[in-house]
Amino acid sequence: MKSKLELENKYKRDFPILKEKINGKELVYLDNAATTQKPEAVLDAVYNYNKTMNANPHRGAHSLSVRATEAYQEARDNVRDFINAEHSKEIIFTRNTTESLNLIAYSLGETLNEGDEVVVSVIEHHSNIVPWQQLAKRKNIKLKFLYPDENYKIPMTELEEKITDKTKIFSISQMSNVTGVINPIKEMAEYAHKMGALVVVDGAQGAPHIKTDVRDLNADFYAFSGHKMLAPMGIGVLYGKKVLLEQIPPFLTGGGMIEYVDEQSASYAPLPEKFEAGTPNAEGAVALSAAVDYLRDIGLDYIEEKEKELTAYALEKMNELDFFEIAGPTDLEDRGGIISFNIKGVHPHDLASIVDTEGIALRSGYHCAQPLMKYFDISATGRISFYFYNTKKDIDKFISAVHKTREVFGYGS
Numbered sequence: 001m002k003s004k005l006e007l008e009n010k011y012k013r014d015f016p017i018l019k020e021k022i023n024g025k026e027l028v029y030l031d032n033a034a035t036t037q038k039p040e041a042v043l044d045a046v047y048n049y050n051k052t053m054n055a056n057p058h059r060g061a062h063s064l065s066v067r068a069t070e071a072y073q074e075a076r077d078n079v080r081d082f083i084n085a086e087h088s089k090e091i092i093f094t095r096n097t098t099e100s101l102n103l104i105a106y107s108l109g110e111t112l113n114e115g116d117e118v119v120v121s122v123i124e125h126h127s128n129i130v131p132w133q134q135l136a137k138r139k140n141i142k143l144k145f146l147y148p149d150e151n152y153k154i155p156m157t158e159l160e161e162k163i164t165d166k167t168k169i170f171s172i173s174q175m176s177n178v179t180g181v182i183n184p185i186k187e188m189a190e191y192a193h194k195m196g197a198l199v200v201v202d203g204a205q206g207a208p209h210i211k212t213d214v215r216d217l218n219a220d221f222y223a224f225s226g227h228k229m230l231a232p233m234g235i236g237v238l239y240g241k242k243v244l245l246e247q248i249p250p251f252l253t254g255g256g257m258i259e260y261v262d263e264q265s266a267s268y269a270p271l272p273e274k275f276e277a278g279t280p281n282a283e284g285a286v287a288l289s290a291a292v293d294y295l296r297d298i299g300l301d302y303i304e305e306k307e308k309e310l311t312a313y314a315l316e317k318m319n320e321l322d323f324f325e326i327a328g329p330t331d332l333e334d335r336g337g338i339i340s341f342n343i344k345g346v347h348p349h350d351l352a353s354i355v356d357t358e359g360i361a362l363r364s365g366y367h368c369a370q371p372l373m374k375y376f377d378i379s380a381t382g383r384i385s386f387y388f389y390n391t392k393k394d395i396d397k398f399i400s401a402v403h404k405t406r407e408v409f410g411y412g413s
């Protein structure tokens with residue numbers, strides 16, 4: 001049994017990039033909500049795929065193509081297991097959460113009629129707002145918003161008020177990429193279902209950090225990105241209940257997703273190919289599968305606990321300093337390891353540039369969530385976000401770099 005410190009050191013060692021020097025300093029990577037780093041096991045999976053099995057899956061009878069097809073299918077099975085979906089054909093590979101949400105907004109949206117309503121919340125990432133706006137325009141339906149309370153949480157009364165028998169789709173994020181709030185998806189889904197709506201979950205900040213069981217949540221659709229959970233960019237997932245995916249029309253069309261084509265029409269391949277037009281990102285899927293193995297090995301319980309510990313530590317340090325304003329809950333309840341903040345007298349962009357000289361990577365801006373920022377009347381924030389390979393030392397370095405930044409602006413530490 002390894003000690004906590006041994007585990008911490010091992011996880012840091014598994015990620016070659018964490019040994020990089022940035023501006024002559026050890027990298028402190030606190031931008032995990034934007035994208036995570038890749039362990040050696042994932043880098044090896046990409047290399048091995050290309051070295052030993054690269055071919056176009058599904059397209060050829062030759063042995064290498066069979067190898068690629070099998071690896072691609074195994075990746076699908078592994079992702080199914082990771083989120084506890086019932087069938088592998090419920091796992092559709094996409095490019096990222098954004099594409100998954102566009103797919104569902106388009107394909108499920110095609111079944112809506114004028115007068116129907118879609119409900120989202122104002123805390124969503126643009127990827128879970130703009131596709132629904134497009135649908136609203138295309139189908140002349142109404143897009144309604146839920147709003148959080150002063151603790152940044154969406155009360156159930158909002159759902160009770162806004163979700164009605166006109167609501168056909170309710171789309172909600174599992175965790176906010178700005179405030180770190182974790183929504184009670186299971187409870188929300190239960191209410192939406194009771195009202196007859198289908199539930200879409202933006203799991204971009206969920207699946208990487210929270211043990212996710214789509215059947216337990218009873219999500220009808222669940223979207224997430226590989227690159228936010230150790231895999232490369234360009235591979236994402238849309239989970240959908242088989243019975244629903246079978247009923248809705250395809251999104252992208254062309255090669256790979258058809259059964260028969262004649263001059264004027266085509267019939268579609270069964271799931272999952274129906275939603276995977278064109279050559280898939282097989283190496284990305286294989287790498288995502290390696291990431292899933294790695295995460296499973298660590299255990300989501302460990303990840304959740306570690307991120308809670310880091311968040312508690314960071315909030316404690318930040319709360320001790322009166323110049324921090326935190327845009328999110330300051331307690332640990334129903335929140336994950338994403339902390340957005342402002343520092344009196346220092347613009348977040350200046351902060352991000354100055355702490356970069358100390359090797360610290362953090363985010364500044366509106367985090368693709370302008371409606372949320374507008375709602376809380378904030379123009380920009382800094383944001384630190386953790387993954388299990390971060391340490392308390394990373395947080396100490398961040399706090400010390402914040403003091404240095406304030407000194408640059410003429411404030412005492």
Ligand SMILES: Cc1ncc(COP(=O)(O)O)c(C=O)c1O
Nearest residue numbers: 096097098125127177204205225
């Ligand atoms: C909550 C949330 N939804 C959606 C996205 C979009 O993810 P991607 O850019 O991988 O499509 C992000 C990315 O930060 C996110 O945090």
